[in-house]
Amino acid sequence: xxxxxxxxxxxxxxxxxxxxxxxxxxxxxxxxxxxxxxxxxxxxxxxxxxxxxxxxxxxxxxxxxxxxxxxxxxxxxxxxxxxxxxxxxxxxxxxxxxxxxxxxxxxxxxxxxxxxxxxxxxxxxxxxx
Amino acid sequence: xxxxxxxxxxxxxxxxxxxxxxxxxxxxxxxxxxxxxxxxxxxxxxxxxxxxxxxxxxxxxxxxxxxxxxxxxxxxxxxxxxxxxxxxxxxxxxxxxxxxxxxxxxxxxxxxxxxxxxxxxxxxxxxxxxxxxxxxxxxxxxxx
Numbered sequence: 001x002x003x004x005x006x007x008x009x010x011x012x013x014x015x016x017x018x019x020x021x022x023x024x025x026x027x028x029x030x031x032x033x034x035x036x037x038x039x040x041x042x043x044x045x046x047x048x049x050x051x052x053x054x055x056x057x058x059x060x061x062x063x064x065x066x067x068x069x070x071x072x073x074x075x076x077x078x079x080x081x082x083x084x085x086x087x088x089x090x091x092x093x094x095x096x097x098x099x100x101x102x103x104x105x106x107x108x109x110x111x112x113x114x115x116x117x118x119x120x121x122x123x124x125x126x127x128x129x
Numbered sequence: 130x131x132x133x134x135x136x137x138x139x140x141x142x143x144x145x146x147x148x149x150x151x152x153x154x155x156x157x158x159x160x161x162x163x164x165x166x167x168x169x170x171x172x173x174x175x176x177x178x179x180x181x182x183x184x185x186x187x188x189x190x191x192x193x194x195x196x197x198x199x200x201x202x203x204x205x206x207x208x209x210x211x212x213x214x215x216x217x218x219x220x221x222x223x224x225x226x227x228x229x230x231x232x233x234x235x236x237x238x239x240x241x242x243x244x245x246x247x248x249x250x251x252x253x254x255x256x257x258x259x260x261x262x263x264x265x266x267x268x269x270x271x272x273x
Contacts, residue, residue, distance in 0.1 A: 030231075041221065052183045079169050082162065083162065111170070122179055
């Protein structure tokens with residue numbers, strides 16, 4: 001990055017043909033969430049009971065386990081992008097902002113990993129539990 | 130932004146009053162960040178609890194919903210979790226409806242003052258009604 005001319009000071013910081021990626025990804029995952037979380041809400045509230053056998057039997061079905069994994073991916077991607085915007089808006093200290101954004105990324109990635117592992121364990125090892 | 134020096138601010142920045150569109154905008158962010166933290170952690174807690182087996186899931190249900198009558202700490206956690214669950218369903222409806230409003234605004238529609246104001250009020254009321262309807266049915270119809 002140059003430091004002489006005005007354009008040199010901003011080159012590489014502005015539009016690098018990636019400026020709309022965050023915006024688009026937030027909306028694409030929003031559509032995914034609108035469908036998948038609505039499905040989860042309806043599915044959970046209409047479960048006949050919430051005992052262990054019912055819940056694991058429900059979650060172990062492919063038609064439930066797969067949408068649940070898709071939901072985790074879509075929701076936590078949306079969460080990562082959304083919390084990033086909030087941090088960028090309210091945390092002004094550069095060092096603290098860097099640390100908070102790192103924490104946001106760790107949280108979202110760890111949560112999706114724990115979530116997917118749990119769903120797979122229930123779906124694939126359900127009978128042995 | 131490039132270095133701009135001392136530029137005058139718009140005089141209108143300090144002249145404003147509350148409107149439904151501002152409320153919706155702020156609620157969108159509050160409900161989104163609230164669900165991102167409480168909803169995200171709750172979802173993963175629930176899935177991990179189920180995956181950890183019958184005892185782990187029983188422990189989750191105990192603290193989330195149905196602690197023993199004599200267990201003061203457990204009942205306090207129950208009340209907190211119930212408030213969070215009801216809050217999360219409201220946050221979901223609010224964020225879903227205001228998110229759909231964002232899609233309409235994204236295509237460049239709905240900026241007319243009257244329409245913008247009307248839909249802002251409608252979706253806030255709709256989110257509250259949906260929450261009341263859902264929990265009314267869950268608690269008194271289904272009897273959870």
